[in-house]
Amino acid sequence: MNKNLIFDIKRYAINDGPGIRVTVFFKGCPLACRWCHNPESLSPQAQKLFTAARCIGCGECVKRCPEQACELTPAGIVTDLERCRVCGACAEICPSTASEISGRAYGVEELLAIIEKERPFFDQSGGGVTFSGGEPLQHPEFLLELLAACGARGIHRIVDTSGLASREVLLKVAERTELFLYDLKLLDAERHRQWTGVDNAPILANLRALAATGAEIRIRIPLIRGVNDDPANIEATARFIDGLVGGPKLVDLLPYHGIAVGKHVRLGGEYRAEGMSEPTADDLERVIAGFAEHGVLAAVGG
Structure with missing residues (x-):
């Protein structure tokens, strides 16, 4: 039986897409974002x-x-x-x-049984299931099987992704997904590598390709004061989003918070918070206005 490591299953989730949802968190991520609030998601191992x-x-x-x-x-x-x-x-x-222990192996049928229990909430609220992580696209065979099974049951499907995956996998997943929550961190390639450990070129290219298919996408930006809230990055991000063919013109801003500090300690590691801080209310207003100047509607949350 095909199984995959899952580090959390959140029922009654209201911040991972429309309606009341179940969010399934896959273990393992190709990025190493300094601000990650789920450090237990980074390793593909328990x-x-x-x-x-x-x-x-x-x-x-x-x-x-x-x-x-x-x-x-x-x-x-x-x-x-x-x-x-x-x-x-x-x-x-x-x-x-x-x-x-963070990380338990689940089979598709076991996960489906958990998801199905929440169907009354889905039906009442227009919700469904969100596959998050970590990076769910790192586990394409298992994810595609899950998406197909949920689709056959009429369950609304969302994939929350960093976009760092093969183009082939991304487009296959798009055929079985109603909505993508797509993260954008930084537009400058060097700064992106500095803060996440990876190049952003494939992430941006994948977003262009995904938008061109007409897939429904919501851009999500983890907003960190001192990292990606500067006017140059906001302008570059807004221009990129505005230039997407058939793409979204709506951005969800996810303000940084320091909740991950305790999780790093619990894992036996350290949390390097230098250069990062929570955005103020004034910061958020400034960033929202900056996006609006370039025709992109931004709002806090999502």
Whole structure:
């Protein structure tokens, strides 16, 4: 049976497209955005998360770990990530859910059963299912099978994507998708590489190709003060969007927030926040006005 790692399933989602939705989060992403609010989505492998504030110091994880990767110290539980094999034994035994595993393998039918349970909400609100991540286009075979199955059941389908995928995969997915939520971060190639780790040329080219098919697209911009809120980037982004053949003229601005700090710590890493901050109300007004000057309607949220 074809299975795929999913790190979260959000029911009653109201910010991932129209209506009330189920959002399925795929694990693994080809970008490494410094501001990513779901750092557990970046790796395609299962990962251990540890929340120190929940730990009661019982030591059960130390006894259960087959790799002896957990140690009870005066500062609390410490996990040797080099020895940890992410088997999940610590999470199974932890009475306070301090230890958790991000990433569980689901089959198509199992996911469909979860999605189908929310159908009354879909029917009432005009909602459906949104496939997000991570990057769902990194898992084309599984995603296409899911999209086909949802389509056969009359469920509205959205794919939330960074756009970094093969053109062939993107266009195949477009045949089975009612709406794309397409991220744009930065138009300048060098700055895009600096903040996301990848070139934006294929992302922009894919968006042009997707818009030319007549696919329904909503552009989403994670707005980070000090990164992509400057007038030059706003003008370049607006001109690019305005030039898309048959493309969208509506942009959703997603203001940056620092919620990811705790998640990085729980993964055993660090969060580099230098150069990034939350946009102010004045920043948002300025950016919205900047887009409007070039014929693009921007709004906060989406």
